[in-house]
Amino acid sequence: MSDLHVDLERTSPGPRKIVIDPVTRVEGHGKVTIRLNEAGEVEQARFHVVEFRGFERFIQGRMYWEVPVIVQRLCGICPVSHHLCAAKAMDIVAGVDKITPTAEKMRRLMHYGQVLQSNAVNFFHLASPDLLLGFESPVAQRNIIGVIEAFPEVGKWAIMIRKFGQLVIAATGGRRIHPRLCIPGGVNQNLAVENRDALRADVDQIIQWCCEALELHKRFVSAHHTLHETFASFPSNYMSLVGPDGAMELYDGTLRAIDAAGAPIFEGVSPQAYRDYLIEEVRPWSYMKFPHIRSLGREDGWYRVGPLAQINCCAFIGTPIAEMARKDFMAQGGGGLVHATLAFHWARVISMIHCAETIKQLLFDNDLQGTDLVVTGQRRPEGVAIVEAPRGTLLHHYQVDHNDQVTMANLIVSTTNNNEAMNRSVTKVAIDDLTGHEITEGLLNHIEVAIRAYDPCLSCATHALGDMPLVVTLEDADGAVIATKVKQ
């Protein structure tokens, strides 16, 4: 429903449609519709992405070196992921297979700063109100300001951890949001010693705070064990980049997909070969596409990406504190994978620790003051690249003509990979929590809690979206609207 008002008072028997519009505390515009039958059972639940931008088309004709700074405007929470992914694709177009150590480490430093701050935004600013204050806590408090008031310590972590990540980005790329570091074949600057020293001074404290956030989150999990296990959950396939030795890898690597039992579906897949393994479906009710693994088909081939997938897919994490935390995390799975949807948050905090530890290692690496910044090569017509963005596997694919102008762009962004899974989580929560209940604002928030676990970034997701509100509409069997509730 287009009306930004909710009228939950009116309930009537018979089939109805619930609409949540907009979904809030996520980036971008989305809406949920739930259809109930005569008996009040859920017949259909859908998470629609309602915005379209058309980047793939309007980027055509731009010079290839402009792309990394244009395409990052897909997303202001993770602009660095798009900046880097486009730059890696354009390295290939520029004929460069290996950039210099200084260039690669500068990019990595920026990337880990980005993943740290973006995961902090999701965990603290957007999701923590549900976890700390309760799924059904009063609307007026259920936000980061409510958290700051009730848990000043958490408010401090939220502000300071995000700030540190942003300062890493600014130190490498000149500004906090939409920075400029990458050019095809390398980077445009190294790390100034003053910036390095300022970051060095703070990094241990940041690692410490990330560890404290992990402890706090584990207390939440112990206190709500069953909820944590079952809420919006199901077994699934997972996909992420991994390093050559199976290590968690966020900047560069090959694709690995595993099934719900942990057995490989494919491994060692290079980004250039993605179309042999992945395929996307369009459904008429969402601007966001539905990718799946080709060999498994659309029914069985869907998968999840993001922090939970990164941790399920890797053999180990290459930094010590995060690796200890990973072992502790995987123990929940009793030797298998962890499938709990709320465990995305736990995995996200471990990712934050890993990022902070990696940033520290890089800050003590003298290559960052190297002066060999760019490599040149023989121009090629096409490039594909993948990074693990905060929300999971992100792919950019471009073709460039002899005038250096882009002729084709294809983006599979992280959130798109989770489209089917988010829809299934919405359906599960609708069935588990709404069936047979009077629908209240608090119950509707359960649906949004499930969506927030995936930290969807809907602006990127349709390559075309912007905002994402949550509306619940009730319709009768003929589709006439009985009531619309927009969460307020």
Added chain:
Amino acid sequence: MSATLVKHAKPTLATCALTGCFGCHMSLLDIDERILELVDLVDLDVSPFDDKKAFDRPVDVGFIEGGCSNEYNVRELREFRKHCRILVSVGACAINGGVPAMRNTISLRDCLDAVYLHGVSLQGDGVIPNDEDLPLLLDRVYPSHEVVKIDYFLPGCPPSGDALWEGLKALLIGNKPDLPYLLCKYE
């Protein structure tokens, strides 16, 4: 829910993200520790940062991120105009459409075809999404001031946290914001 008007002690701020990238909202978080001062200074009303989804009282300042690319954007922007005393276009997208308005040189049909019919990793023939639960797209992306009256413009992509902070403080105190050049120059 009754729409009783509370007399609020603090001035109020509402924000919305239309067709932008959320970067202007992220820039508001870039005021860092001053977030604590902001919490003391204003009450946050309708915003993607909280779960208040519709207005139930007049609001002092509205920040608009993004231009209008679909009917939902237009509706939301009009709601903001109706309820906010002062409306500010924040950032390139709200002010002139920004990067999303790059599609204005191309027909909408062409954009949809490229993404949903000719994508190189698509299954089958594809289909252009057309469900009644999706908003109608506009022929082009419109800057906010072509849709409603805007009182102030704060340029940047995004404007820095400092610029947002100084601009907001001035508006809340009742001054006309007069930002130094360095805070509002477009890089």
